[in-house]
Amino acid sequence: MQDGAQHAASSAPDGAPVGVRARFPGLARRLPWLVLALLAAFPLIAPAFGLEYYVGFVRRVLIVAIAATSLNFILGYGGMAALGHAGFIGVGAYTVVALVEAGHSSAWLAWGGAAAVAGLAAAAIGAVSLRTRGVYFIMITLAFAQMLYYLAVSLRTYGGDDGYGLYTPLEMGAGLDGVHPQVFYWVVLAIAALVFALFSRVAHSRYGHALRGIRDNETRMVALGYPVYGLKLAGFVVAGAVAGLAGGLLASHNAFVSPSLMHWTQSALLLVMVMLGGAGRRWGAPLGVALWLTLEEVLKLHTDYWHWPLGLLLLLVVFHAPQGVAALFERRAGREAAR
Amino acid sequence: MSLFRAEGLVKRFGGLLATDHVELAVEAGEIHALIGPNGAGKSTLVNLISGLLPADAGRIVLDGVELTRLAPHQRSRHGLARCFQITSVFRNDSVRDNLMLAVQAHAGSSFRCLARRDAEQALQQRAEALARRTGLAEVLERNAGTLPHGVQKRLDVALALASRPKLLLLDEPMAGMGPEDSVQMVALIRSLASEAGILLIEHDMDAVFELADRISVLVYGRVLTSGDAAHVKGHPEVQAVYLGTEAGA
Ligand SMILES: Nc1ncnc2c1ncn2[C@@H]1O[C@H](COP(=O)(O)OP(=O)(O)O)[C@@H](O)[C@H]1O
Numbered sequence: 247m248q249d250g251a252q253h254a255a256s257s258a259p260d261g262a263p264v265g266v267r268a269r270f271p272g273l274a275r276r277l278p279w280l281v282l283a284l285l286a287a288f289p290l291i292a293p294a295f296g297l298e299y300y301v302g303f304v305r306r307v308l309i310v311a312i313a314a315t316s317l318n319f320i321l322g323y324g325g326m327a328a329l330g331h332a333g334f335i336g337v338g339a340y341t342v343v344a345l346v347e348a349g350h351s352s353a354w355l356a357w358g359g360a361a362a363v364a365g366l367a368a369a370a371i372g373a374v375s376l377r378t379r380g381v382y383f384i385m386i387t388l389a390f391a392q393m394l395y396y397l398a399v400s401l402r403t404y405g406g407d408d409g410y411g412l413y414t415p416l417e418m419g420a421g422l423d424g425v426h427p428q429v430f431y432w433v434v435l436a437i438a439a440l441v442f443a444l445f446s447r448v449a450h451s452r453y454g455h456a457l458r459g460i461r462d463n464e465t466r467m468v469a470l471g472y473p474v475y476g477l478k479l480a481g482f483v484v485a486g487a488v489a490g491l492a493g494g495l496l497a498s499h500n501a502f503v504s505p506s507l508m509h510w511t512q513s514a515l516l517l518v519m520v521m522l523g524g525a526g527r528r529w530g531a532p533l534g535v536a537l538w539l540t541l542e543e544v545l546k547l548h549t550d551y552w553h554w555p556l557g558l559l560l561l562l563v564v565f566h567a568p569q570g571v572a573a574l575f576e577r578r579a580g581r582e583a584a585r
Numbered sequence: 586m587s588l589f590r591a592e593g594l595v596k597r598f599g600g601l602l603a604t605d606h607v608e609l610a611v612e613a614g615e616i617h618a619l620i621g622p623n624g625a626g627k628s629t630l631v632n633l634i635s636g637l638l639p640a641d642a643g644r645i646v647l648d649g650v651e652l653t654r655l656a657p658h659q660r661s662r663h664g665l666a667r668c669f670q671i672t673s674v675f676r677n678d679s680v681r682d683n684l685m686l687a688v689q690a691h692a693g694s695s696f697r698c699l700a701r702r703d704a705e706q707a708l709q710q711r712a713e714a715l716a717r718r719t720g721l722a723e724v725l726e727r728n729a730g731t732l733p734h735g736v737q738k739r740l741d742v743a744l745a746l747a748s749r750p751k752l753l754l755l756d757e758p759m760a761g762m763g764p765e766d767s768v769q770m771v772a773l774i775r776s777l778a779s780e781a782g783i784l785l786i787e788h789d790m791d792a793v794f795e796l797a798d799r800i801s802v803l804v805y806g807r808v809l810t811s812g813d814a815a816h817v818k819g820h821p822e823v824q825a826v827y828l829g830t831e832a833g834a
């Protein structure tokens with residue numbers, strides 16, 4: 247019994263916390279729905295606690311979590327340490343700007359376009375970058391993202407360095423606009439939930455297994471007959487498209503787009519959040535994003551030197567939970583279940 | 586016509602001629618052993634044939650199909666499979682997951698991304714059949730990295746078998762094994778010869794003489810001689826270069 251629980255807790259690094267499952271059968275299955283219900287109810291109950299301001303904050307967490315989930319897919323499952331993911335967020339955001347500037351006002355066209363254009367950019371960048379490995383891959387993805395950054399800086403029509411304000415909100419149609427001040431929040435939540443559910447599902451598919459095989463032993467996968475390059479490129483394109491979607495949503499969220507969205511420090515931050523939460527773990531990306539952004543928000547209230555405690559936290563995680571917070575949670579749950 | 590032919594294979598590492606115009610053939614159902622001292626270029630040859638290293642010159646033909654310019658995964662689709670001198674399995678996965686991954690590679694598309702793979706009964710059955718055949722049925726749920734060396738080696742061979750290859754390249758499958766595991770491996774290799782040609786690289790001379798239909802001797806990247814066990818044992822240069830040093834050691 248003891249052995250079984252220990253083994254179970256360690257043998258499913260990407261699934262829901264197995265220890266929890268052993269202790270409360272059904273809870274692990276219901277946990278995502280519980281989280282979803284709480285998040286859905288939040289805009290309705292927030293005013294009662296004077297937390298209206300935080301509805302916007304949670305919306306930002308959700309959008310960043312979408313981008314982080316896509317990065318976790320290629321980094322954690324695919325072993326591709328891309329240091330240019332914010333570039334695709336930027337491509338998505340600027341696609342929205344370009345469509346608005348051209349006179350379009352449909353939100354779905356803008357966000358869909360953001361995903362499509364970012365996916366195309368990822369196809370081009372990935373086709374070149376994925377011919378390299380290790381440090382070279384990190385550097386080349388960084389270089390491409392910096393090119394996109396300077397491209398945005400040079401685009402005078404879209405404000406260059408100063409950025410571009412989106413003064414009228416995009417129209418979602420279908421009677422959604424103006425029904426409730428927080429409609430956009432729920433739309434973001436629905437998209438985030440869908441993205442999370444899809445990636446969770448893909449992780450257990452043939453493709454998901456193949457991707458992890460490539461991460462763990464690429465040479466063997468090649469020898470086994472897998473078209474490794476094509477498989478990686480497909481993952482890279484999908485991740486880029488989803489990051490672009492997040493960029494499109496972020497443009498609407500901020501009602502403003504500037505090149506700083508895709509500065510390389512943003513890419514690095516995204517990597518840090520994924521690793522903090524737990525790369526290659528189902529809950530890694532949302533956990534990391536929620537933890538990091540919440541701490542940043544809280545610390546900013548109390549001190550101008552909020553970078554220091556955050557850095558300290560990062561060190562702590564590196565030494566005590568190198569697999570990320572999600573892993574720590576799984577391990578603790580496993581130990582308790584074994585008692 | 587031979588099942589497999591390598592013609593004029595050349596590989597240079599800087600100034601080192603690691604593969605020196607190698608000619609090699611394997612017939613269907615044949616176990617062709619390749620022996621030679623360390624550093625002779627045996628593993629390099631396997632890498633050239635499997636495509637993990639590009640050859641500088643030469644041709645490779647398997648079952649009438651020229652593989653020379655194909656990527657390694659395409660060569661695998663045409664019936665080539667290999668195991669590795671340094672055991673190469675998925676250490677953090679169970680034996681079952683290892684076999685599933687190998688079986689999946691040659692049974693439909695791996696771009697399928699919504700259906701749950703482990704629910705595919707056909708794949709599970711093939712993985713289990715492979716496990717029974719290679720003596721891994723008892724350790725199906727064990728993590729590959731926790732298994733004894735000899736069992737991991739067997740898993741390495743099992744992964745190569747999943748594609749039902751026409752030609753199997755075995756790079757020192759018995760290296761570092763105890764006598765018991767060796768006996769099991771010899772039996773396994775013998776049972777494979779009925780369905781695939783085998784190029785066997787091995788230092789264990791007892792195993793080689795027991796298994797091989799033909800033996801080629803590689804020295805400094807060159808094929809010194811080729812023939813049956815009696816021929817190789819009696820070859821004066823071979824005795825000097827290889828068997829002599831073995832006997833003296
Ligand atoms: N990737 C490589 N780069 C440079 N030299 C190599 C490489 N691989 C092998 N060699 C050299 O080629 C020669 C043959 O090596 P190898 O094929 O591993 O021999 P064997 O398998 O017969 O022991 C050795 O001298 C080795 O040092």
Ligand SMILES: [Mg+2]
Pocket residue numbers: 627628629670
């Ligand atoms: Mg070798």
